[in-house]
Amino acid sequence: MLPILLLLLSALSPALAWIPVEDWESGNVTASVGESGQCVCHVYLPETTFPADRVEHMQQVSKDLILEVEIQMNKIVSYEGKLEVYLKDLKDLTVRVAMLESSADNYIKLDFELLRIELREFEALVSQLKDSLNSSLPLFDSLYIEIRNMTLIVNQLETYDKSNLEVIRIEFAKLQKKLEECQKEQEFIKPDIGNCNHTGIMSISKPMVVQLNAHLNAGFQYGGWGKDSKPVRGYESMYFYGAYSGPYVYDFYLYSNYENLILRSAFKTHDLPNGWEGTGNNYIVHGNTIYYQHNTPLSMTKLNLTSSKYDYRVISSASTKFSYSYSGNQNIDFAADENGLWVMYASEESKGKIILAKVDEKSFGIEDEWNTGVFKQLAGNAFMTCGVMYATRSVDLTTEEIFYAFDTKTGEERHLNIPFQKFQEKYTNLDYNPTDQKLYMYNNGYYVSYNVRFDKE
Template identity: 80%
Template sequence: MLPILLLLIPVLSPALAWIPVEDWESGNVTASVGDSGQCVCHVYVPDTTFPADRVQHMQQVSKDLILEMEIQMDKMVSYEGKLEIYLEELIGLTDRVAMLQSSSNKYIKLDFELLRNELREFDTLVSQLRDSINSSSPLFDSLYTEIHNMTLIVNQLETYDKSNLDMIRIEFAKLQKKLEECQKDQEFFKPDIGNCNHTGIMNISKPMVVQMNAHLSADYQYGGWGKDSKPVQGYESMFFYGAYRNSHVYDFYFYSDYKKLILRSAFKHHSLSYGWQGTGNNYIVHRNTVYYQNNSPFSMTKLNLTSSEYDHKLIPAASQKYSYRYADNQNLDFAADENGLWVMYASEESMGNIVLAKLDEESFSIAGVWNTSAFKQLAGNAFMACGVMYATRPVDLNTEEIFYSLDTKTREEKQLNIRFQKFQEKYTNLDYNPTEQKLYMYNNGYYVSYNVRFNSE
């Protein structure tokens, strides 16, 4: 039996674990065989004492550093979140300043001091953030530069606004002067409603441009607007409007009063039924009924807004060949005045001259006819006032002229030269309203009106 060799290793202190391996191999460990044949190892520990207290101190310092690092990391995370919020708010403030810079002339009173306070707050927040981190960086420098530049812009805008206030005051003074002139003009054109004891139109006021059409589009160049020429009870203040991209007529809007017209808030929108669509844009509203031209069949048509009933009547002599010069398909032109309801057209027999017809409202038929010497295709439009037909024509791009009149009582024709201004070159609807003694024009997409002054000699 082979002898069992036992390696007896005495219990050593923990310091032995710190003895380098090379020391074990350099004679500090010896081995021998004991009396009973066992193997005995001798380990010689160096005399130098290991600094265990320093190791413990290092471990504590390491723990403290780790804890401090965690605290600083938490701070950095917090600062990062705050910085993101500040940057978002700063971007919003930048947009506000940019908006004011690009459209400062639209503001009369701007709260510049509020902007300054917000910029001061940003400056303070960035300073606190930099002091907390106790460092500087290009980011902070960029923030400071941005805040400084925005402050300069705000100051410049305020200076611009203050200097512009003088200009605004001047413009208001001009506007006040114009309003005073307009008031004088209104007094000069003070209407005498219902009175036809005069010798005809003396002059036309300057155009009163209300606004662009309710569609807010320059494409709607065809159409008309105005008031009921003989309103029924409860609709005395009603306005009507219809506009289209071509000469076709297919719907109308109705507004309870002038304010609703301006606000584009219609109380009724009426679309013409299939087969009853119109054309020509020379329609009017009379006694809560719309009178317009229908091309299928070619006839004068009316729509009762109270009952929603349609009716139409043919005019055998009327031709579809002749229209006014500003638009196509204006073959039948309806008009109303103090004497009632009228329709104007041209025929082959009249060789294109305007034919005036008085309508019987009850039977919706022609009650009388007058031939004129006004060639329709040269005329811009025509209207009736106190039983007299007036025809217009262009003088230049900005001027229109009433050049012709026919008195239905005397059958007297006159060549006239009553000029008035246009807001735009072309118009598709011009009608006189006897309840106000005003002309309503649909002028290339804009609502325009005129006061009419009669010669009361």
């Protein structure tokens, strides 16, 4: 009778079906006949509650672990690219050290010092990468050992440099002179940010060349780079970059700080959608918004970097016939200074002379206009500082000069002669940034910047 009861119980209660047969046969189930002759079964079950909450917890933990693994894998892929760049730089240094080993007498003290500086910078980069990865991989220890070995070789080779003692003394004297010049340039390092208590630009520093563009492509000669001229909170250190092989605008790259700009590690990329592509390269970032030129129709266009929303305003009098001398399509030029946002263009009515206009940021319209006396096609570029427009032109292959100024407060114009060096002959973007009082130039594919010195007397 017991086997029949087992079948009945299993059919009536599926939850009982998983109980081992031996438990049924070991006294956990008893059977008897009731008063009315019916069959009565007594079942004594062990703990049968299924741990559903524990299974659910394990599933959630599993999902979290999978997500964490994906995050770490993405980090590894990202840092693998950076590590390749570092390894290439290290290889270049290795070649240079090998050259020193083969002919140390042909090098002077300054070469050794520059090598040491580069080795220290490389060691710092590797340390930063190691901290970012939070890793103790043997690869990093190997890099540290190789860098230190190279440093020892450089130090040792320097002691053998006996034949160039007089050259070293001369170079050391030059270096001392440069240090004295650097001390005089302290005014550049600590500018009076945000103030216009001066009479205008007095001089421009020597160019500071950062590196080739983020595409590492010398063919990307048209573009621009720089910082937000009115940054929002949290983005004070942000840099932007955009470039192409022609005078067009298709995308922008944003970097959280200077280090990520150097490492070409953008935190965001804006690919301009069909119909919103730009032309010319006189764009800027102001108030977390990119202002650039759009040609269909010819208009001021802006892209809000937070909302990714686009907007445009047509300048009816602006003409496409007048561009700066270094490249075509430079018809609408945006600028920003301590007084706000500006735009410059030329028209048929102005006969090619630059018209300077103040932009109302809220309405995105023209607030006021001034007619200047400089022909746009004769200028290399133009920028604004403290309500004054400055125009530049070429002197020779390596020299540019600020030759014209127009003051919007007085309506007066001045002819100037403020020369400054170019890294290469042609450039497509030159803008002043009031947050650090620097000029940012995109010079034939390279990031170049200048400190601006104002006449405070």
